Amino acid sequence: METESKIETALYLIPVTLGETEITRVLPSYNRDVIVNVKHFIVENIRSARRFLKKVEKSIDIDELTFYELNRHTDRKFIAEYLEPLKNNKPVGIISEAGCPAIADPGADVVAIAQSRGYKVVPLVGPSSIIxxxxxxxxxxxxxxxxxxxxxEDGQKIKTLKKLENKVWNEDQTQLFIETPYRNAKMFETIVSALRPQTKLCVAAGITCPQEYIKTMTIAKWKQEKLPDFAKIPAIFLIGK
Incomplete structure (x- = not known):
């Protein structure tokens, strides 16, 4: 039988670690207090969400929880139904695969519906690789x-890179983008060959994890540098001046 929640009824955006990082290093204790009082979770992957919840609090009874899966295969017409518990004063949590929900993440669709219906939305503190x-x-x-x-496609990629580089120099706006990990090396090679020597590139990989790597240099200097193997590590590429 579901017990009454000890937290305010709201849609809670629950960050997770960016990799195999100790929970206490990147998530405040308040997040645990919220998690143990939520029984309904909207998640990208049920298996990894269960694993994360157990990592936060071993005493959580997973079988008492209800999970709604939200990923690129989910029919968007069903998303609104995931918020039904809020009508009955039961809090709902969103958990993404890494980092903060709704930031470069399908959870934004749920938040938009919650906002349009007047539900309270509470973003919790946690690691964002973008920030x-x-x-x-x-x-x-x-x-x-x-x-x-x-x-x-290489031609379109180079064209896009040059367009982003123009924004860097014309608007002084830092540009961020990502790639599938196994293509990180190819992306790096394309960036270095396509951009101006004086443009700065930052490669940020494995943030908050033991293999964390954050390095910024001009394209000219990067051409003399060998990038570590990031074929299995999420990375963000930033260009600026």
Whole structure:
């Protein structure tokens, strides 16, 4: 039988670690207090969400919880139904695969519905690779843009890179983008060959994890540098001036 929650009824955006990082290093204890009082979770992957919840609090009875899966395969017409518990004064949590929900993440669709229906939305504190990479890059943190994945085809990718580089120089806006880990080396090679020597590139990989790597140099200097093997490590690329 579901017990009455000890927290306010709301949609809670629950960050997770960016890798195999100790929970206490990146998540405040308040997040645990919220998690143990939530029985309904909207998640990208049920298996990894269960594992994360057990890592936060071993005493959680997973079988008492209800999970709603939200990923690229989910029919968007069902998303609103995931918020039904809020009608009955039961809090709902969103958990993404890494970092903060709704930031470069399908959870934004749920938040938009919650906002349109007047439900309270509570973002919790946690690691965001996007924000932390800007913090550690030394590039302009007053104006920056996250562009997600760039085109896969080389010609279009180079064209997009040059367009982003123009924004860097014309608007002084730092540009961020990502790539599938096994293509990180190819992305790095394309960036270094396509951009101006004086443009700065920051490669931020494995943030908050033991293999964390954040390094910023001009393209000219990167051409003399060998990038570590990031074929299995999520990385963010930032260009600026």
């Amino acid at each position: 932390m990479s800007v913090m550690g890059s030394g590039l302009n943190g007053q104006s920056f843009a996250f562009n997600g994945y760039l085109p896969v």
